[in-house]
Amino acid sequence: MNKTRHIGLHAIKVISHSMRSGSGVAFIFLTILIGLSLANLVVTPIELELITVEELQDSSARAIGIALATATLRASDGDDNQGTLTSRMENGDLIDLGMWARYLVIENPVLLSITVLLLGVVLPLLLPLGSFTVISGDVQHRTVRYLLPRTSRSSILIGRWLGSMILAWSLIIFLLCSVVIYLSIMIPSESLEDLIPWAGRCFLALFFLTIPYVSLGILCSATFSVPMVALLATVGSTIGVPLLSLSLQEAWEPLGNLLYLLPWGYSHELLSPTTHKVVEASAYCLLHGLLFLILALLKFRRADL
Amino acid sequence: MSEPQHTIQIENLEHRFGTKVALSNISWRLPQKGIVGLVGPNGAGKTTLFSLIAGFLRVQSGKIKILGSSSPGQASLAGRMGVMPQDAIFAKDISILDQLLYLLKLDGITGASAESRVFAIMKRVGLEKEIHRGASTLSHGMGKRLGVAQSLLGLPEIVLLDEPTAGLDPANARQIREFMREVGKSALVIVSSHNLIELQDLIDEVGVIVDGKLVASGTVEEVTQRDRRFEVTFGVPVTPEMLVQIDQLDAVQSVNSDSYQMSIDLDASGETGLDQALLTLQQKLVDLGTPAYELREGASLEQAYMRLTSAPKNTPEE
Amino acid sequence: MAANDRPGGLTALSVLNGSFALSVGGATISRFLESYKLMQVLENGIPAGEWRGRYYYQKLLDEGLTPLDLQILGVMGLTATVLLLVSIWGFLKQNNVLGRWLGTIGGVALACVSVCSILWLPQSYLKGSGISIARQMFYPLFLIFMLHVIFRRDFLNQQQDLST
Structure with missing residues (x-):
């Protein structure tokens, strides 16, 4: 009971401290700014009438299909010609990917889908900004020593993890609401009835995607007592894992599986049209998050503070 | 259920930082209440011992039993121990009042009673005017007094004070000593200090640490x-x-x-x-x-x- | 004593205020320049060789935009810019009037500029700047929330300190 109360108190403290600290304000503002800018990037060509929604649906269906083929590592059969991929998606063995792309951009609001797909790539890089000081800042200045006689180490870590998660989820909700409201007002073809359920589905995808990346930030924050090192480690591993796996895959294909060290390997399936794949991807995200959290707990509980 | 022991029992405690032996074979039993001094030259291991008792460092070898708990940092000890660490810094972006209220919340004290306790203790250490400020504006001496205040906030049964009067002017040092005397009547206060004249008037028991070893311990009369x-x-x-x-x-x-x-x-x-x-x-x-x-x-x-x-x-x- | 007890978030907010003041300031200059162009078009017809297209200003006029609209928006933008810039000093000094209240009025002015732009300016003028306006709508809300919820006590306490 006391532990639950302490976890809640630590979570609230993290949220309120984030609002008051320079790095926290920067994180909140950058996330909103970059999120809205991504949406702007998607919406501007439609607004300027450089392209129609139908044309965007058509071209993005192809582009997303190719991206999905690459992401699912199925394009590496020595057959990476774009034209061949497109025909395989339309008629051949990759037809499910073609259906998937259609599901994202034709069956559901295309502008919101593309914005969320872009967010899915950018958020993992932004989330460390909100979690890198959560533990390391207090350890560096020994502020944590005022807390240790009053609360357990696991309460501190879990509470701060929860606070960071709630903050990230709130920002995602705010972003999606802004984009949905804007699209429903400014783009006549995007109706609120279509947008709201899809936005809810997109929120769930981003909700699960947030868990492993925030947990990774907490793990790095608990491992390194210097906040900047924690930040570098989180961002470095988030970018480094896909780069490393892609380059090593060239040498030996199984090394491409290194991508699964982080959710990069399966996170796209959070927006799959197949329910069981979504459930699987969500479960993997949870497990990944849990693994990072447990590692962080082990590290923090044994650390000399 | 048996009455919990208001004491600290240290048995064969050893601690290393890499290859350096910081503490070696320390065994010490501390009374239920009163003021205990911990003295020793710089680098003798006083702060390491403090940190081990407070649970900042993990016990590598030996045992520390605190208030019936088998080791420091246990959930059952939460809120029963107040610690003034030597080199800890209060958070920069939050006012002193909010930080102290947060610490009291962790101790389970909230609302008006928490606020009145914070004001009372800050007045006691002469910092009532600084309560709405950020901790980074405090001078070294004020920071020390704030450290003492936070350690005594939740009326703990054990209080660890690492150099509490170092850098204080005589009037403030005296104020803190009086406060410690008062707290020492109902709790165990462990004070580390280099000011031996000050300690002699203050403490009931003393432990002397040299090169990581407890070379003497007991009442002041016994040691001297x-x-x-x-x-x-x-x-x-x-x-x-x-x-x-x-x-x-x-x-x-x-x-x-x-x-x-x-x-x-x-x-x-x-x-x-x-x-x-x-x-x-x-x-x-x-x-x-x-x-x-x-x-x-x-x-x-x-x-x-x-x-x-x-x-x-x-x-x-x- | 240390230099100040200003929370880092307030310093970050002053940087954000500065960047928004600059962006609104930039937009304000362009509003005044375009109102001048519109006046020219009204007086002399379509000028030849205009960089934004020969018929752009005529189209704006046809859509009902008047130079006065742009000038009013310009004045509002100028007010918002000045208020945001002055409030930076108030943030840094944690001055309740110059920081919290001027910042609030600056935020409201910024929101008014955005709302009035959406209401008054024709679609052809706003095209492509849509979500950036939404972004400008977000900042005033964020600013007012921060000043009146998160940093309220910091301003009030600082004022109390100065008066005692």
């Missing part, structure tokens, strides 16, 4: 029983001849002078103890025709400390 320093004031200036004559006495370990005053370290460990040593000294002063105008006890703890901390260098085996 063979080291008694007396300050003697004369009606005439002290002459070198007087110094030589006094120094030749068996019971005198060392003697120093300053115009009309002589500082004499007596060895009270003999069979007849302090009384005989004092009698011999006074007789000698009368024989010299320079009777003492005033004779009062000086800093015996400092003398014991000097003996204990320099002992390894003067051991006969060397």
